[in-house]
Amino acid sequence: MTRSFNPVFASLPTTIFTVMSGLSVEHGAINLGQGFPDNEGPDDVRARAADALMAGSNQYPPMLGLPELRQAVADHYRRFHGLELDWKSQVLVTSGATEALAAAIMALVAPGDEAVLLEPAYDCYAPQVRAVGGTPRFVRLEPPQRRITTEALEAVTGPKTKLIVFNNPQNPAARVYSPEELKVLADWCVRHDVVAVCDEVWEHLVFDGRRHTPLMSLAGMAERCVKIGSAGKIFSLTGWKVGFVCAAPELAAIVGKAHQFLTFTTAPNLQTGVAYGLGKADSYFQDMRAYYARSRDRLTDGLKAEGFAVIPSEGTYFVNVDLAASGLNIDDAAFCLRAVKEAGVAAIPVSAFYESDPVRNVVRLCFAKRDQTIDAGIERLAKARRLF
Numbered sequence: 001m002t003r004s005f006n007p008v009f010a011s012l013p014t015t016i017f018t019v020m021s022g023l024s025v026e027h028g029a030i031n032l033g034q035g036f037p038d039n040e041g042p043d044d045v046r047a048r049a050a051d052a053l054m055a056g057s058n059q060y061p062p063m064l065g066l067p068e069l070r071q072a073v074a075d076h077y078r079r080f081h082g083l084e085l086d087w088k089s090q091v092l093v094t095s096g097a098t099e100a101l102a103a104a105i106m107a108l109v110a111p112g113d114e115a116v117l118l119e120p121a122y123d124c125y126a127p128q129v130r131a132v133g134g135t136p137r138f139v140r141l142e143p144p145q146r147r148i149t150t151e152a153l154e155a156v157t158g159p160k161t162k163l164i165v166f167n168n169p170q171n172p173a174a175r176v177y178s179p180e181e182l183k184v185l186a187d188w189c190v191r192h193d194v195v196a197v198c199d200e201v202w203e204h205l206v207f208d209g210r211r212h213t214p215l216m217s218l219a220g221m222a223e224r225c226v227k228i229g230s231a232g233k234i235f236s237l238t239g240w241k242v243g244f245v246c247a248a249p250e251l252a253a254i255v256g257k258a259h260q261f262l263t264f265t266t267a268p269n270l271q272t273g274v275a276y277g278l279g280k281a282d283s284y285f286q287d288m289r290a291y292y293a294r295s296r297d298r299l300t301d302g303l304k305a306e307g308f309a310v311i312p313s314e315g316t317y318f319v320n321v322d323l324a325a326s327g328l329n330i331d332d333a334a335f336c337l338r339a340v341k342e343a344g345v346a347a348i349p350v351s352a353f354y355e356s357d358p359v360r361n362v363v364r365l366c367f368a369k370r371d372q373t374i375d376a377g378i379e380r381l382a383k384a385r386r387l388f
């Protein structure tokens, strides 16, 4: 007897991050593939969560999140972006940004609706849209600039267009969109009455004096944005999987209904730790950015010295290397496979972020690592280069 499963998931390969991390362990490689820091995160935030685990309640917290965390999220975004959010009707807590994305897409996309995705796209968006009977419509952002244009958006717009998933700062391209592009996007959303699910998990990881602008803060967008954040990225604690959703009351309410049957709630002690962390002084956020900017520069400079063409990273934990411009006429996936097996360094092929006709000459590297790991990674990438 052959069983049939939901084709959306049955046809999916294991994510490239899991594949590369597995090969990395198998070959004892330096893992510059999957995006997680190799520091432990702030002591005080972890201590607060540890105390809450022992002294606080470990029973189901409220479905929408602990009030102290929902208030902390609203206060945080008022402090950093001047957003005015009513924590009771506009903020809810999720188990990571991944759950927030799933809840938002489940709640907003009905069977037959279309959702616009910008490629390269983070890998969970398309399956999440398809799982609820929606159809992804892809807009390809052409390298090297990868700019959003009205023409490209209009080309995929129709009567069924319901939402767009907008990731800014962008993983894997490590781009921070310009004010002009945000305006193009906001105008298009308003013109076609489209809701923007804004994946802003990298909001605090922007470099060289850049400032993150939530799409929600643009004219006409407060009532049509679902803004998603992740404590994992803000506090270098990716295993915590604490996310948050901010939206107009009508949107927050429907996302909450999907969330109640996905995970219902999130570990209470971690929520307490994140509530404390979001209130930390501005200097924490500045220092964290400076720390990662230094790592970005170390990896970028080291790679350049070895003859790699590095595409400048404006934000996130990642840099991209253009293999073709580095004189390597080789497919990104082939480069990554040989690099992990024969040179002992794991990277991510950017072609994995495309559904069809991918860009095949770019690999993504994570710089959120200790200096010695970055230096060893550079050495091994130089070795990988010599294999071709």
Ligand SMILES: Cc1ncc(COP(=O)(O)O)c(C=O)c1O
Pocket: 035, 095, 096, 097, 098, 099, 122, 167, 171, 199, 201, 229, 230, 231, 232, 238, 241, 242, 243
């Ligand atoms: C663009 C983007 N969205 C969502 C996530 C997932 O966030 P979380 O770990 O909070 O689920 C990531 C993690 O790397 C990401 O890069």
